[in-house]
Every structure is written in structure tokens, then in C-alpha cells.
Amino acid sequence: MAKGNYLWWVQCEGYPDVPVLAPDWEQATVQAAKLWCVPWAKVAALCELREKLPAITCVCQRCxxxxxxxxxxxxxxVSAVRIEAQRTEAAKRRYFRKLYAGK
Incomplete structure (x- = not known):
């Protein structure tokens, strides 16, 4: 853990909330995008801060x-978050294909 890191809970519509360690908000959004397996530019403006806490390591913040x-x-x-994000993306694609296929 680098000095000055905080635990940031990052949320974004359509993706699961994730905890990341980062020194600032920008780096927190970059780490969250990596966990969601999406390009940072796609979610950077949509990310919101749920909570900022002192850094905690060696204890999973989810389970x-x-x-x-x-x-x-x-x-x-980590695997569960990535799978959940991939399934959400696939569901969005199916929804919009079905929506626009009917027109």
C-alpha cells in the first residue's frame, strides 16, 4: 500500500459498486474501470463517490x-465483479438489439 492511499467506494450506473485503493479520485475511477473491464473514458464522467475511508488492506471489502x-x-x-459487469453489458446489448430490431 502506498502512503496517502484511501479506500474509495466508486459507483456508476449499470456497474456494481467497487472499493479501490487510490491516492485521489481520478486514480480511483481508473482502478474501478479496470475492475469493470471497460475503457476509463466510457465511465469517467458517470462515476460517483459512495464513500471515502482510510485505507484497509488484507480484508475483502465485499465478503x-x-x-x-x-x-x-x-x-x-474480483472475478465476481468482472462477471457481473460483463453480464450487465451483454444484457444492455441484447436489450437494444431487440429494441431496434423491431423497428
Whole structure:
């Protein structure tokens, strides 16, 4: 953990809320976009701050399990967040294909 990092809870419509470690808001949005597997420019303006806390490491902020490693989420929760974001994107694509196919 680098000195001066905070735990930022980042939320964005259409994506799951994620906790990230970063020194400032911009870097927090970059880290959140990486977790969601989307380009930063696509979500940067839509991101909102849910909560800013002192940095906490080795405890998963999603499932509260103790883990050994870096970051704020255990490997299982990182995978779950990415899968949830991918499923949300796929659902949006299907919805708009169906919406515009009927016209």
C-alpha cells in the first residue's frame, strides 16, 4: 500500500459498486474501470463517490474475508465483479438489439 492511499467506494450506473485503493479520485475511477473491464473514458464522467475511508488492506471489502495479497477485494470477489459487469453489458446489448430490431 502506498502512503496517502484511501479506500474509495466508486459507483456508476449499470456497474456494481467497487472499493479501490487510490491516492485521489481520478486514480480511483481508473482502478474501478479496470475492475469493470471497460475503457476509463466510457465511465469517467458517470462515476460517483459512495464513500471515502482510510485505507484497509488484507480484508475483502465485499465478503469481509481475510486474504493475503494487495488490493481491497479477494480474487473470488474480483472475478465476481468482472462477471457481473460483463453480464450487465451483454444484457444492455441484447436489450437494444431487440429494441431496434423491431423497428
Amino acid at each position: 469481509q474475508r481475510v486474504f493475503h495479497g494487495t488490493g481491497t477485494l479477494c480474487d473470488d470477489c
